[in-house]
Amino acid sequence: MIHMLTVVTRRQIAKGATELVCRLPDATVIEPGRFMHLRVGPLLRRPISIANVEGDLITFLFKEIGQGTKELAQLRPGDQIDALGPLGNGFPVQHVAPDARIVLVGGGIGVPPLYYTMRKLVERGISCEAILGFDTADSVFYEDEFRALGPTTVTTVDGTAGVQGFVTAALEPNRFDTLFACGPEPMLRSIQHVPITHKFLSIENRMGCGIGACFACVCPTPDGHYVKTCSDGPVFRAEEVIL
Amino acid sequence: MSRLQVNLPGLQLKNPIIPASGCFGFGEEFAKLYDLSILGGIMIKAATGEERYGNPTPRVAESGMGMLNAIGLQNPGVDGIIAKKLPFLGQFDTEIIANVAGSTPEEYETVTKRISQDPVVKAIELNISCPNVKSGGMQFGTDPRMAAELTKRVKAVSDKPVYVKLSPNVTSIVDMAQAVEQAGADGLTMINTLVGMRIDVRTGQPILANRVGGLSGPAIKPVAVRMIHDVAQAVEIPIIGMGGVMEVDDVLEMIYAGASAVAVGTANFVNPFICQELISALPKRMDELGIEHILDIRGKAYGATLHRA
Numbered sequence: 001m002i003h004m005l006t007v008v009t010r011r012q013i014a015k016g017a018t019e020l021v022c023r024l025p026d027a028t029v030i031e032p033g034r035f036m037h038l039r040v041g042p043l044l045r046r047p048i049s050i051a052n053v054e055g056d057l058i059t060f061l062f063k064e065i066g067q068g069t070k071e072l073a074q075l076r077p078g079d080q081i082d083a084l085g086p087l088g089n090g091f092p093v094q095h096v097a098p099d100a101r102i103v104l105v106g107g108g109i110g111v112p113p114l115y116y117t118m119r120k121l122v123e124r125g126i127s128c129e130a131i132l133g134f135d136t137a138d139s140v141f142y143e144d145e146f147r148a149l150g151p152t153t154v155t156t157v158d159g160t161a162g163v164q165g166f167v168t169a170a171l172e173p174n175r176f177d178t179l180f181a182c183g184p185e186p187m188l189r190s191i192q193h194v195p196i197t198h199k200f201l202s203i204e205n206r207m208g209c210g211i212g213a214c215f216a217c218v219c220p221t222p223d224g225h226y227v228k229t230c231s232d233g234p235v236f237r238a239e240e241v242i243l
Numbered sequence: 244m245s246r247l248q249v250n251l252p253g254l255q256l257k258n259p260i261i262p263a264s265g266c267f268g269f270g271e272e273f274a275k276l277y278d279l280s281i282l283g284g285i286m287i288k289a290a291t292g293e294e295r296y297g298n299p300t301p302r303v304a305e306s307g308m309g310m311l312n313a314i315g316l317q318n319p320g321v322d323g324i325i326a327k328k329l330p331f332l333g334q335f336d337t338e339i340i341a342n343v344a345g346s347t348p349e350e351y352e353t354v355t356k357r358i359s360q361d362p363v364v365k366a367i368e369l370n371i372s373c374p375n376v377k378s379g380g381m382q383f384g385t386d387p388r389m390a391a392e393l394t395k396r397v398k399a400v401s402d403k404p405v406y407v408k409l410s411p412n413v414t415s416i417v418d419m420a421q422a423v424e425q426a427g428a429d430g431l432t433m434i435n436t437l438v439g440m441r442i443d444v445r446t447g448q449p450i451l452a453n454r455v456g457g458l459s460g461p462a463i464k465p466v467a468v469r470m471i472h473d474v475a476q477a478v479e480i481p482i483i484g485m486g487g488v489m490e491v492d493d494v495l496e497m498i499y500a501g502a503s504a505v506a507v508g509t510a511n512f513v514n515p516f517i518c519q520e521l522i523s524a525l526p527k528r529m530d531e532l533g534i535e536h537i538l539d540i541r542g543k544a545y546g547a548t549l550h551r552a
Contacts, residue, residue, distance in 0.1 A: 214512055
């Protein structure tokens with residue numbers, strides 16, 4: 001459950017965004033959409049999504065926002081990270097129909113887990129498309145990597161790359177029956193009700209324990225109850241949560 | 244008797260390590276990680292009369308060597324806990340301490356009466372110190388007369404010994420401790436969190452949706468040690484100490500200060516295996532320091548209590 005990861009490479013891949021490739025001490029099966037709870041920062045762990053797993057290499061892609069992610073971005077090859085996980089429930093890659101028409105929609109730092117998800121879908125022989133939204137051209141990352149897997153559209157808020165606008169500007173709901181999305185809450189809210197039959201959203205929340213014990217990261221549900229982002233999610237059906 | 248064994252009213256603890264209330268849920272998540280029977284006891288999440296959904300999010304904010312939380316006593320209600328949580332906990336060979344909260348004295352009485360009759364529960368922890376709810380909680384824990392009155396009422400209906408959980412957000416914690424002792428408390432647990440606030444400078448607004456929350460973690464450990472030290476010398480009833488315990492020496496510090504057992508809270512979020520690790524590290528550290536039985540050092544740090552406030 002706790003793995004000591006060793007940093008293999010670190011590179012800045014876009015404005016404020018760092019890619020960290022680490023070695024897992026043991027081969028671990030990790031489903032796309034789950035996360036690792038990394039012990040960086042002053043005290044609490046940081047939930048970081050998994051951008052890729054290949055053999056014993058695990059890739060994290062994150063934006064430097066606070067003290068934890070800043071520390072993470074300063075790690076060097078050979079440094080160790082105490083990682084709790086993988087935690088949570090990911091995208092139902094193994095459960096979608098082989099003929100599903102899937103669109104993956106990512107916004108900013110919500111893009112990374114969709115790369116691993118798309119890779120796993122393509123491995124199953126399922127064709128899918130990606131729509132990746134960023135603020136500006138210099139914050140775009142992994143465009144070529146996604147294109148290698150399937151049709152990919154990039155949007156930028158200021159129009160400096162790809163389609164101008166938010167991801168919704170490039171989304172044609174009638175072409176798909178399944179949507180996987182990860183991104184900021186306003187983005188998820190805006191696609192929560194698009195007319196696509198199966199919608200799965202990966203949501204973000206401030207977490208404490210990461211295992212469902214502290215009740216910090218709850219999200220209300222339409223039936224008046226709540227779900228825990230860390231252990232019931234972070235991936236939910238769109239109709240399960242109130243954003 | 245094992246060198247870690249600690250016997251307190253209602254509690255036969257095989258070792259002095261107890262996960263603190265609110266930091267361990269009802270044990271289900273941690274039971275997937277290790278055998279809960281190794282624990283001295285478990286302080287389960289607070290029970291209220293009805294199910295509570297707690298505060299809006301964000302509910303946690305980190306701060307230097309500490310964290311603020313404002314969960315707001317989210318729990319399935321006393322009936323839900325008795326029906327769904329206690330049977331699960333009953334399968335483990337460890338002492339279950341039920342934390343009881345409420346908005347009114349009547350709610351505290353009802354919950355205590357119900358939950359203390361369950362054979363799985365060995366003691367009650369009276370939560371008069373939660374800073375994160377609008378009514379009840381800490382208001383009972385900051386006025387010695389109100390705390391004493393509530394303790395008396397809860398004692399009268401409880402089937403099991405009652406430990407009162409003290410708030411550090413008071414002028415004199417010694418006065419609070421003596422008041423609840425005179426009202427019949429069987430023990431004390433201390434300290435609950437310190438009320439605090441953090442502001443996001445990008446928005447100029449508090450990070451927590453509840454605006455304020457309770458500070459826990461290593462940042463508050465010296466406050467806890469000082470308060471245990473002062474209270475332990477002013478009362479006869481035992482103290483279960485808590486507040487920022489992260490490593491084995493922190494456990495010893497609390498016992499030197501006068502605690503008879505130690506609860507571990509925030510550390511469970513950082514390292515979910517911490518209680519297991521502390522229990523296995525204790526004998527070795529005691530050997531190094533020449534401590535035969537864990538309680539041989541209890542209160543050995545006593546001295547003048549200069550700061551009664």
